[in-house]
Amino acid sequence: MQDNDPKHSSKKVKEWLEANKINWWKTPPESPDLNPIENLWHELKEYVRRVVQPQQKEELVKGIMDCWETVNRRKCSKYIGHVRKVISKSD
8 A cells, every 4th residue: 555655656666566566556645544554643643732742852752652652453453444444335
């Protein structure tokens, strides 16, 4: 899965994917319905914005690390499950 970020869709990357026989499909940039990591980034940003509200770099780093420690298999499965539901609805 690739979004439209230029570094993901450059000629060099496309050639490498083709040379290594890797099938892929493009998604819209930052599309949480099709890319589970986008939901995780959103959660992280909201946690930092609402809970941490950092005033200094150290507070930002600590807030990110605290939130990241809550990421587990269950949470990842939830985000992946959401993508599966979206895809199955499109059939």
